[in-house]
Structure formats: structure tokens, C-alpha cells
Amino acid sequence: SYELTQLPSVSVSPGQTARITCSGDVLGENYADWYQQKPGQAPELVIYEDSERYPGIPERFSGSTSGNTTTLTISRVLTEDEADYYCLSGDEDNWVFGGGTKLTVL
């Protein structure tokens, strides 16, 4: 089965750039998506197909993939960006989420 690895936490100050990474062998052959989840809410799609921004998501959010690592970059971070972020990838029969990264905006 696939595994995706994320750091448990990332902290940045407002206005800085946050980079959240996700690594795994499955990323070498399949797209990755990124989801934002705030407390008590369902996840929301932020980035799909490695780098496509979902409609309504601010341009501050971007995604990229190199080899077996995919990265979610949040520029000019706002306090409202504080949330858990999960990567997702897989093939038709097996999907896996990363363990999640808690973004703290200090």
C-alpha cells in the first residue's frame, strides 16, 4: 500500500510564506491534491492535479511537484489560513492521505 509523509506542523508569521511538503513513491506516477480542514468542518479542496488551483481559492495558494515530493505553498499567509492541510494521491483502486500538517499562524 502507498504512504504519504507530511511534517506534523509548520509555523509562520502573518505575511510570510508557508511551504508544506508531502513525500511518497506514489507521487512519481500520480497526481496529488491538497485539502484544507478547519476545526469542526469537512475538508475543502485547495489544489488538484499537483498545481491547479480550485475555483475560489486565493492566488496565494499554489502547488508544485518534483519527483516524489509535492509542495503546497501559501504566500502572504493570513491568520485565516491557519488549518490542517492534507495531501492525497493514489491510483484508481487505492487512495492515501498524508498524515496532515497543522499550519499555525503566529
Place this chain on the structure above:
Amino acid sequence: EVQLVESGGGLVQPGGSLKLSCAASGFTFSGSAMHWVRQASGKGLEWVGRIRSKANSYATAYAASVKGRFTISRDDSKNTAYLQMNSLKTEDTAVYYCTSFTVVTPSGAFDIWGQGTMVTVSS
């Protein structure tokens, strides 16, 4: 309005069974694969399984942790997907979400989510 609404959660004893429902509206349910994702309290998201459309033979796939115990089905006439959970274990305690995708995400990224339904397995 595009919407998914889960129901059927509750308290069940270890070894018991429970069936969750996911009612869809606002998109072409019959042509869409439906997935289930769960989240234990304070933990991350876990993909549970999916069922594809009739055009794809209603094919199902499951995470190793639930294979052989959980079954996903659908009734396209009712725009509803189901998750039948048998031989439940305490570690199955979680919020269960159904999720799918619209034409915005042709690769199948999950841009539609329900609000979730809580399943508690405890004696």
C-alpha cells in the same frame, strides 16, 4: 446546489453492524464515483473506499483496514450511496464523510463533501 448529506451514524457495540447513507443532489450522481473517508477524533483523514459508476461496472475498492468488513453500494434511482459496516471494531470510531467530484476536477479530486456522520463503536 451541489450537496452530499450523510446519515445513519450512531453508537454500536463491537462486532455489530451499521449502514450509512449519503444522499446526493445538484450533480450527475449516476455518472460519478462515490468515495468514503473517515477521521477519528484528533486524527488525520483516512480513505475508506469507493464505488464507480454503472458505466464502470460499479467497481469497488477498499482500504486494507476495512476490506472484507465494509461494503459500498449505490442506488442511482435514489441518488444515494451506502456504506455497510460489519464486524465493527473500536478503532472504526470516527466521523465518516462521503465525497465525490464535479466536472471542475476531471481527474476526480474531491470537491464535494458531506458534513459527516459520527460512528462510535463502544460497549
